[in-house]
Amino acid sequence: MPALLCLIAHPDDETMLCGGTLALLARQGVAVHVLCLTRGEGGETGEPPRCERAELGALREQELVCAVGRLGGRSLTFLGYVDPEVAPGDVLAAPAHDPAVLTSQIVSSVTQFAPEVLLTHGTNGEYGHPAHRLLHQMARAALAGLGPAAPLFYSMAAAYPGHPYPRLANADDPADLVVDVSSALREKEAAALCHATQNALFVRRRSQAAGRPLTVAEVLLREESFRRQAPAAAPGDDAFRAWLSPWLSAGAVDAPTTA
Numbered sequence: 001m002p003a004l005l006c007l008i009a010h011p012d013d014e015t016m017l018c019g020g021t022l023a024l025l026a027r028q029g030v031a032v033h034v035l036c037l038t039r040g041e042g043g044e045t046g047e048p049p050r051c052e053r054a055e056l057g058a059l060r061e062q063e064l065v066c067a068v069g070r071l072g073g074r075s076l077t078f079l080g081y082v083d084p085e086v087a088p089g090d091v092l093a094a095p096a097h098d099p100a101v102l103t104s105q106i107v108s109s110v111t112q113f114a115p116e117v118l119l120t121h122g123t124n125g126e127y128g129h130p131a132h133r134l135l136h137q138m139a140r141a142a143l144a145g146l147g148p149a150a151p152l153f154y155s156m157a158a159a160y161p162g163h164p165y166p167r168l169a170n171a172d173d174p175a176d177l178v179v180d181v182s183s184a185l186r187e188k189e190a191a192a193l194c195h196a197t198q199n200a201l202f203v204r205r206r207s208q209a210a211g212r213p214l215t216v217a218e219v220l221l222r223e224e225s226f227r228r229q230a231p232a233a234a235p236g237d238d239a240f241r242a243w244l245s246p247w248l249s250a251g252a253v254d255a256p257t258t259a
Helices: 014-029 055-069 100-112 132-151 180-195 196-210 239-247
Strands: 003-008 030-037 073-081 115-122 153-157 168-176 176-180 223-228
Touching: 003 014, 003 100, 003 132, 003 176, 014 030, 014 055, 014 176, 014 180, 014 223, 014 239, 030 055, 030 100, 030 132, 055 180, 055 196, 073 100, 073 196, 100 132, 115 132, 115 239, 132 153, 132 223, 153 239, 168 223, 196 239
Parallel strands: 003 030, 003 115, 030 073, 115 153
Antiparallel strands: 153 223, 176 223
């Protein structure tokens, strides 16, 4: 069975950044495995709060279990790092880690699940989140160490003209694929609603921009975009592109990707 390993920093990244695509792949018979760096202990507790701060990691773990199930995922693994609490001024941080150990953990997961594709955060960490940037760097290091045995390396939230939410797009990652996920919005919405502690966060910024309260369903991206990071190759060698070919939109760049 073909497989994809989706490496994320926090519960909800899998849904908000690529949930529609994961659901489409699961429908296609691809085994979707999710590997999460933290339990999101540093995030919001909800409006109104759904738990005490000390309970948040355990609750967000269960939210991610729910979401991966709604998206049709095959497995979920936590790497066990502790998400730092957001500092005053909304300053974000990556968890304390040993780069060599984290790289080794990613290598072990790739070896265990044998995916054709590793999918993770973009070069810029989407909106600049240090934990997202960290995973991109560690994934790149892990795959470099695997050499010819490495799977395809794709990143999410790639930039393309007309991106509906430019804040999420990685400016240094022009899109190779833009996927129309409108046919998977039911699964994506169900997964987003699993992340109840984060639902107020999902809608806050866009509700302010719209001048009215928006629902979670209204803020979900209908298109999801991806950058092929490595190796450089013609599209015909690309399992990820082949899996998603029925849903590809015209927003991606046409130039071949460089590693």
